[in-house]
Amino acid sequence: MKTDFKFSNLLGTVYRKGNLLFTPDGTCLLSPVGNQVSVFDLVQNTSYTLPFSHRTNIDRLDLSPKGNLLLTVDENGRAILTNFHRRIAIHHFSFKGRVSALKFSPSGRHFAVGVGRRLQIWQTPSTPGTETNGEIEFAPFVLHRDLAAHFDTIQNVEWSSDSRFLLTAAKDLTARVWSMDPEEGFEPTTLAGHRQGVVAAYFNASQEAIYTVSQDGALFRWEYVTKKDEETMEDISDARWRIVKKDFFMQNDAKVNCAAFHAPSNLLVVGFSNGLFGLYDLPEFNMIHLLSVSQSNIDVVTINKSGEWLAFGSSKHGQLLVWEWQSESYILKQQGHLDSMNALAYSPDGTKIITAADDGKIKVWDVKSGFCIVTFTEHTSGVTACQFAKKGSVLFTASLDGSVRAWDLIRYRNFRTFTAPSRLSFGSLAVDPSGEVVCAGSPDSFDIHVWSVQTGQLLDQLSGHEGPVSSLSFAADGNHLVSGSWDHTVRIWSIFGRSQTSEPLQLMSDILSVAFRPDGQQVAASTLDGQLSFWSVEDAVQQGAVDGRRDVSGGRRVADRRTAANAAGTKSFNRITYSADGSCILAGGNSKYICLYDVTTGSLIKKFTVSVNTSIDGTQEILNSRDLTEAGPRALIDETGEASDHEDRVDSTLPGAKRGDAGARTTRPEVRVTSVDFAPTGRAFCAASTEGLLIYSLDTDFIFDPIDLDITITPSSIIATLDAAKDAAVSGAADEDNTFLKALIMAFRLNEQKLLRVVYEAIPPSDIPHVVRSVPSVYLPRLLRFVAHAAEETPHLEFNLMWIESLFSSHGRYFKENTGQFAPELRAVQRAVDEIRENLKRLTEKNLYNLNYLLSKPVLANKKQSSALLAMETEDAEVDDEMVDGDEGEGEGEWIGLE
Structure with missing residues (x-):
């Protein structure tokens, strides 16, 4: 099994804090999620996380x-400069202070940074005029100007369209106009008059007016004019920036949290602290819309370049919305879980991930797009477990509200609810592979409840455990059920057998999680003392054990007196799962590490670090002694009382709360991994953590594979080889060297997806069998996987099917002999073919009514008969009904029915 998993995407959370950003073409939205950046493609309906x-x-x-x-x-003011298109971090830099505003100039040569009350202008890290072939010659950060005149934090920075002037809005109730370079006759200007902090300031399109928005809901329009005498209308003072108009949003006690202005269309968007947002047409101040998009305050708003889409972010509920204001429709509407995730499950086809959380919600995430496609809210308390039936169209969930529910994922509805005779909360769940029986364990009772899915009736209560049942799992054949309990025992039940007694497997500590190997011959158990035990199902003999305490321990909390290696709470695995081939086991616990073990040898193969975000407790190995004060750790001292604004001083967090609001990050949540699961293909796994739903995959687009690579293999040489093959095909010359195959192998060695697609689609259909027969066996897995992805993504239906047919015709026996090696690729091909079949099925069903309608209409056999019939109609006004039915009449005219 390949173990080179790389982080590929972050699901489950879409926005935490910070500003949102549209790309210059307006099609993608960048959202900060904790310490990473997620990119949402609003046209292709996909998302990815920068690495x-x-x-x-x-x-x-x-x-x-x-x-x-x-x-x-x-x-902390530490910056990372990234090549956005290639997703490569170029440079790390520190501004030595918290950055409250950041903006690139329209020319791209400079960017402005608000560091506290100082305004810094830096040169963009590239040397102007040295761009060759689209590549940028890199230069380090160079400070252009450092300006200080504000008395409080700068909240917003805006550039003029010619990049000569800047506007800053600050908490000191003023906005200021600056010039990038000293200009003759210009002095930095202060725009004062607001009664509360200025949230934003903007130039209009002609740069002859300035708009300032303050927190108390005031909008001032400033123009560079002279003061005139009201009677004589003569100038009585010099020209300067003056307030020419005052408008107010009038939202009662709600304050303005954010604003955005689209100068070309004079559109102002304002977000309020009560969840409302307003659209205003300036300079007339006509209100276009006033809508509520969130139950909590709107933290950030931005507009794309064309002015059609508005993006809103709310950190309290983790909401991200993109709204098209002209059509009044949502382009994107996403929200993460409000509380920590407890369980997750991959669908059998690997296209969806289910997450269940303490907020009582169940979310279905599409793996390919990264979006949540449906949310179930019927549970009234935290959802503790979720599992699919084998076919993948039915989902089962268990909750602390005392119910186990079955969900139809085709119609998206709850079609069955299972309850116990007495009021219990359920904490573990297992589903028979056939989908006929569902079992659940409870922390309140020591019995295992068994229900019939078809009738909803309680079939049995399995007794034997002397402590709460913490974990359940069914074998793949459905004959055996394994249960783990806090009474230090693992029991294997034959629930369809005559006798339902079971002999306990005794362990040394409380059982936290159990799992069946995919072949059903082995059971793994994780205990509270950090041990992993492996048992044979057939003879109940222990086959191996792993001491995972040293592997899983890591990360020191702020209040810990001991070092990370000696911390008490991070010594066990909460959830374990087998890989698709059963050779490895994946384990996660209350630490920042996910461990992958080899089952046969018991050796640690790889450790994955969940997060390096120090805003979360438990990610640091060593604490900084400078953060330890006489009053205790600095991070635990409440410093909100020193804030100047009343809203910032109010602390609404509950005392002693460890989880808190995952979106607000106010209580320093601890890093935890609550659940892990392998994809059915074995090429990816996901983990539910404090950061969100992390996906690790072997299939990443940006992979450079240097195997068999030499200096002659370049994109240009591959294109030259392909052109030579095309010329040979056009001239009709025999391709003895199989040049198409050579170009394809070269493209696989370089492993550039776009280049691969070009070579693949350039091969003539008549040459496909010839190329496929000659492909070396070492490239067959990659070719299979590539063809499967092409069948899903490209519209060349027959072309892709010809490749699949040729591959299985030429190498079918080899695939069969090496089924284990090709299992993920074969599943991908099967999924692609099934999708093609379903699409064709839907298409034919859609056209069935049209075809039936056309077939039900009679048509004339030929023109001669039509002319004869026309002559008959001129003689007789009526046509005999029998002739219409298709029977032969006395005349020459005859109707031919198509039925």
Whole structure:
């Protein structure tokens, strides 16, 4: 089994804090999620997470006007410069203070940063005029100007369209106009008059007016004019920036949290603290819309370049919305779980992931797009377990509200609810592979409840455990059920057998999780003392054990007196699962590590670090002694009382809360892994953690594979080889060297997806069998996987099916002999073919009514008969009904029915 898993995507959370950002073309939205950045493609309906991460949560991010450079800054002022298109981190830099505003100039040569009350202008890290072939020659950060005049934190920075002037809005009730370079006759100007902090300030399209928005809901329009005498209308003072108009949003006690202005269309969007947002047409101040998009305050709003889409972010509920204001419709509406995730499950086809959380919600995530496609809210308390039936169209969930529910994932509805005779809360769940029986264990009772899915009746209560049942799992054949309990025993039940007694397997500590190997011959159990035990199902003999305490322990909490290696709470695995081939086992617990073990040898293969985000407790190995004060750790001292605004001083967190609101990050949640699961293909696994739903995969687009690579294999040489093959095909010359195959192998060696697609689609259909027969066996897995993805993504239906047919015709015996090696690829091909079949089926069913209608209409046999019939109609006004029915009449005219 391959174990080179790489982090590929972050699901489950869509927004935490910071500003949102549209790409210059307006099709993608960048959202800071903790210490990483997620990119949502609103046209292709997909999402991905950039592969770099900060040490703390991201506060600010901005893209250069060309869209090639992304600058992200975290809470500590540490910045990462990234090549956005290639997703490569170029440079790390520290601004030595918290950054409250960030903006690239329209020219792209500079960017402005608000560091506290100081405004810094930096040169963009590229040398102007040295761009060759689209590549940027890199230069380090160079400070252009450092300006200080504000008395409080700068909240917003805006550039003029010619990149000569800047506007800053600050908490000191003023906005200021700056010039990037000293200009003759210009002095920095202060725009004062607001009664509360200025949230934003903007130039209009002609740059002849300035709009300022304050927190108390006031909008001022400023113009560069002279003061005139009201009677004589003569100038009585010099020209300067003056308030020419005052407008107010009038939202009672709600304050303005954020604003965005689209200068070309004069559209102002304002988000309020009560969840409302308003659209206003300036300068007339006409209200276009006033809508509520969130139950909590709107933290950030932004507009795309065309001014059609508005993006809103709410950190309290983790909401992300993209709204098209002209059609009044949602382009994107996503929200993560409000509380920690407890369980997850891959669908049998590997296309969906189910997450269940303490907020009582069950979310269905599409793996390919990264979006939540449906949310179930029928449970009234935390959902503790979820599992699919074998076919994948039915989902079962267990909850602390005392119910186990069955969900139809085709119609998206709850069609069956199972309850116990007495009021119990359920904490574990197992489903028979046939989908006929569902079992659940409870922390309140020591029995295992067994229900019939078809009737909903309670079939049996399995007694034997002397402690709460913590975990359940069915074997693949459905004959055996394994249960783990806090009474230090694992029991294997034959629930369809005559006798339902079971002999306990005694362990040394409480059982936290049990799992069946896919072949049903082995059971794994995780205990509270950090041990993994492996038992034979047939003779109940222990086959091996792993001491995982040293592997899983890691990360020191702020209040810990001991080192990370000696911390008490991180010494066990909460959830374990087997890989698809049963050779490895994946384990996660209350620490920042996920461990992958080899079952046969018991050796640790790989450790995956869940997060390096120090905003979460338990990610640091060593604490900084400078953060330890006489009053205790600095991170636990409440410093909100020193804030200037009343809203910032109010602390609404519950005392002693460890989890808290995952979106607000106010209580320093601890890093935990509550559940892990392998994809059915074995090429990916996911983990439910404090950061969100992390997906690790072997299939990443940006992979450079240097195997068999030499200096002659370049994109240009591959294209040249392909052109030579095309010329040979056009001239009719025999391709003795099989040049198409050579180009395909070269493309696989370079492993550039776009180049692979070009070579693949350039091969003539007549040459496909010839190329496939000659493909070396070492490239067959990659070719199979590539063809499967092409069948899913490209519209070339017959072309892709010809490749699949040729592969199985030429190498079918080899695939059969090496089924284990090709299992993930064969599943991918089967999934692609099934999808093609379903699409064709839907298409034919849709056209069936049209075809029936056309077939039910009679038509004339030929023109001669039609002319004869026309002559008959002129003689007789009526046509005999029998002739219409298709029977032969006395005349020459005859109707031919198509039925």
